[in-house]
Amino acid sequence: MKIAILGGTGQIGRGFALRWGQKHDVIVGSRGAEKAETLAAEYIKILKERDLPANITGTDNKTAAENADVIVLAIRYNQLESLMELINPVLDKQIVVSVVVPMEKNMCYIQPNSEHTTVPISSEEFNTDYFCFSRPESGSAAQDIADMLPENIELVAGFHSIPAKKLADLDLEPEFDVGVCGNSMRSKEVVFDLVRDIPNMRPLDIGPLETAPMLEALTPLIINVSARNKMRDTSIKFI
Ligand SMILES: NC(=O)c1ccc[n+]([C@@H]2O[C@H](COP(=O)([O-])OP(=O)(O)OC[C@H]3O[C@@H](n4cnc5c(N)ncnc54)[C@H](OP(=O)(O)O)[C@@H]3O)[C@@H](O)[C@H]2O)c1
Structure with missing residues (x-):
């Protein structure tokens, strides 16, 4: 399968490229083609040094x-x-996957009578920074993306709670659960298989796209738990 990772030069993109580049044809996307080529070469080098297959451009x-x-x-x-404006004209029947988490530092929102109110709390009060889910008006980043996509294009959301560092560390095979949501079971099955391609990761069906806010909101929770309890790059496992 051909997998384009848009922003594949970034932290989480690196991990996806290193994991899926062993089994699929990965195309690293960037605003700059040259930057993408450089990073693709770097990812290939990492895999080749371990005698692993590396299908990355x-x-x-x-x-x-x-x-x-x-x-x-x-x-x-x-x-x-x-980015959506840029790629919409070339969308035909690709499956689009969102890993996007809208979150902000030291800034939570409450919604009395559906009016957004900002409640900044100084990080000094808490001795450390904290993150909050910055809920878009539509409910989630995934819903915003769905609203920007052509009607025939299927969207799946997942991988929000997978820490980039552990994904990119090929010495690790962490037993994380990966929540996946979307309105098309066919597309979700494709993404479930992509989760299974990463050793020890388990895909879990969370429901339709409406459930995306819950998945996206997990990430700031996990980061706060990690920071406050001296844990690193943690994730979730349902037992
Ligand atoms: N980091 C994690 O552990 C993690 C885990 C789960 C989910 N996520 C989600 O994954 C997404 C990416 O996170 P990240 O930590 O990988 O981010 P990142 O490293 O900061 O950025 C990813 C890439 O975005 C591209 N980019 C920057 N500005 C852009 C613009 N204006 N338009 C288009 N592309 C732009 C850059 O690529 P070019 O300069 O090459 O274009 C950059 O390499 C976020 O939505 C995050 O919530 C992250």
Whole structure:
């Protein structure tokens, strides 16, 4: 399968490329084709040093999206709009996967009478920074993306709680659960298999796209738990 990782030069994109590049054709996408080529070469080197297969190329985000079966959006929430505009014309029947978590540091929102109110609390009060889910009006980043996609394109959301460092560390095979949601079972099955391609990771069906807010909100919770309890790059496992 051809997997385009848009923003594949970043932290989480690196881990996906190193894991899936052993089994699939990975296309690292970037705003700059040259940067993508450089990172693709770096990922290939890491895999070759371990005598692992490495099927990875690099190009600009639009070309990567055009040539893929699965497109992973591995960029930050506030960067989505321009990327979606760029790739929409080349979307045909690719499956789009969102790993995007809208979150903010030291800034929580409450919603009395559906009015957004910002409640900043100084990090000094808590001795350390903390993160909050920054819930978009639509409910989730995934719903925002769905609203920007052509109607025939299926969206799946997942991998939000997988820490980039552990994903990219090929010495590790962490037993993490990966929550996956979306409205098409066919597309979710494709993503379940991508989860299974990462040793010891287990895909769990969370439900339709409506459940994306719960999945996305897990990430700031996990980061706060880690920071406050001297844990590193933690994730979740349902037992
Ligand atoms: N880091 C994690 O542990 C983790 C875990 C789960 C989910 N996520 C989610 O994955 C997404 C990416 O996170 P990350 O930590 O990998 O981010 P990152 O390293 O900061 O950035 C990823 C890539 O985004 C691209 N980018 C930057 N500005 C852009 C723009 N204006 N338009 C289009 N692309 C732009 C950059 O690629 P180029 O410069 O090459 O274009 C960059 O390498 C986020 O939504 C995050 O919530 C992250």
